[in-house]
Amino acid sequence: MDIFRCWDPDKVALIYTRADLPDTPVCNRYFQISESSIIKSVLKPWMKIGRVVENTHVVKQADVDAEHARYTKAHKKSSNLLPLLREVVWKIGRWKTPALKRFVQDFAPDIIFVPIYPVAYMGRIQQYIIKLTGKPTACYLADDNYSYDSCEGVLQYIHRFWLRQQAGPIARNCKQMFVIVEKEKEDTDTRFGTNSVILTKCIDFTGRSYQHKTPNKPLKFVYTGSMIIGRDKTLALVADAINAVNTKLGETKAEMYIYSQTEPNDEIRKRIDNGASHFCGRVSREEVLRVQQESDVVIFAEALEGKEANVAKLSFSTKITDYISNGKCVLAIGKNYIAPIDYFNRNDSAIIANTKEQICEQVERIVNHPELIDEYGEKAFYCAVRNHEKGMMNKRFIDIMLKVLK
Structure with missing residues (x-):
């Protein structure tokens, strides 16, 4: 959200995968592929998946609550199996629809901005959009979503392997890589042969100066x-x-x-x-x-x-x-x-x-x-x-x- 505050919101379109509505002033066009609908499409393959949404749409609170419950359960249990099951559901689910293709072609983007997420299914969606449009891409890498350094146990290594199959080609073929901090720039440029540029949340300091403080007691x-x-x-x-x-x-x-x-x-x-x-x-x-x-x-x-x-x-x-x-x-x-x-x-x-x-x-x-x-x-x-x-x-x-x- 912070990155695109400097852009004309009529010239930004977002494809996202959450159940709730977008809450940002930086974009006016959205296409939603909710995880709840993907799960349902596995059992009901005839279902229509994905829709164009606006902030004025009515959200299905049951879907939002179910999604929140899944995330809470996953974090609390710290299961290594759940991320794999999630990837399998997205692999089987029918997200590649005529509605998604029509949304992208109607918007006719000049450039694709691709955050590299820690999930393989987003990489598949991104690669589909890149191939569909044939337009240049700028990537944004804000975490270590490629190395095996944080993996522990066979299931985490499997998930990271799947992620690398998507993230690697996107990173190596992009026209520009953005990263969030100096140490990541050093790692990313070495790994992918990029010349990345640091891009972080920005702050308006107009009229601001440091205010000295007296500490509390205690x-x-x-x-x-x-x-x-x-x-x-x-x-x-x-x-x-x-x-x-x-x-x-x-x-x-x-x-x-x-x-x-x-x-x-x-x-x-x-x-x-x-x-x-x-x-x-x-x-x-x-x-x-x-x-x-x-x-x-x-x-x-x-x-x-x-x-x-x-x-x-x-x-x-x-x-x-x-x-x-x-x-x-x-x-x-x-x-x-x-x-x-x-x-x-x-x-x-x-x-x-x-x-x-x-x-x-x-x-x-x-x-x-x-x-x-x-x-x-x-x-x-x-x-x-x-x-x-x-x-x-x-x-x-x-x-x-x-x-x-x-």
């Missing part, structure tokens, strides 16, 4: 986001560290508040909803922005153990851009070789912990030296100005897309 640490792929274990370590520091000092010097729609298991919940650490569950987007703004330290957390530590190897969360553009002091936790930590290191824009022991050390350091909160908040803000300013990023995107057309 200090307020805040985490907002999902707790999947090992992040829950990392947050439990932060909770343990905060409680240990408070005990050591004999008073509550710091508190942590976790806002997430991920439901932790009983063992993790006992640690993150304990003492000065509070699990607050799911809240609205507006409430998330409020608690972030009122925090002293925002936490960026990735897994520290096993293959889960590699999941964010080449990713860059848009939350990072939000944090630093708002001048927040970031406690960033993860292995040094993953892209987000590499970014913070290159820009000296966060307080970083790579191990359990360093989490304890950095929490105690912040508590004993609260002036670090303002120091790193200022560093973060000017890092955002250098790397994510709206005018610079929009010009880069538009100029390169026009170059691809030529």
Whole structure:
């Protein structure tokens, strides 16, 4: 959504696979292939699949609820079989329809913008559109959706093999590759022979300057986001560290508040909803922005153990851009070789912990030296100005897309 804010919405068409309606001002033409309809088409192959939608359409709430329930169940169970079953359903399902072909041909695109997703079925849809139109493509890779580095177990390797069969040819044959962070550029250019360009969420800094802050008493640490792929274990370590520091000092010097729609298991919940650490569950987007703004330290957390530590190897969360553009002091936790930590290191824009022991050390350091909160908040803000300013990023995107057309 953020990438195309600089584009004329009448000149953008989106093909998407969710059950709900699009919620974005950057596009006015949509074609929906919902997963619920694909599942039904396996049992009823005569069904008509796919439809042109507008924001004024009435959504089938039952389909949205069923889709949400599937995703919640998949995340909670962390099953390696479910992604494979999903791919099989999409392989059998009848998404390649006259309605989809007509939508693409009626819009008559000049260029195809292709995000490389972590699912093979999207690659099949994208390759069909590329072949149908014969138009040049620009790709966007915002995660490690190609290597086997994060795979654990036979089923994950099988799924990644299927994904590579789609992502590889798309990446190698595109006219331009965009990536989200410097470390990913290095990996992608080596792997696919591309000359990729960094493209991230952009921020309008017009009339904005860094505002110095006075820390709260006690200090307020805040985490907002999902707790999947090992992040829950990392947050439990932060909770343990905060409680240990408070005990050591004999008073509550710091508190942590976790806002997430991920439901932790009983063992993790006992640690993150304990003492000065509070699990607050799911809240609205507006409430998330409020608690972030009122925090002293925002936490960026990735897994520290096993293959889960590699999941964010080449990713860059848009939350990072939000944090630093708002001048927040970031406690960033993860292995040094993953892209987000590499970014913070290159820009000296966060307080970083790579191990359990360093989490304890950095929490105690912040508590004993609260002036670090303002120091790193200022560093973060000017890092955002250098790397994510709206005018610079929009010009880069538009100029390169026009170059691809030529």
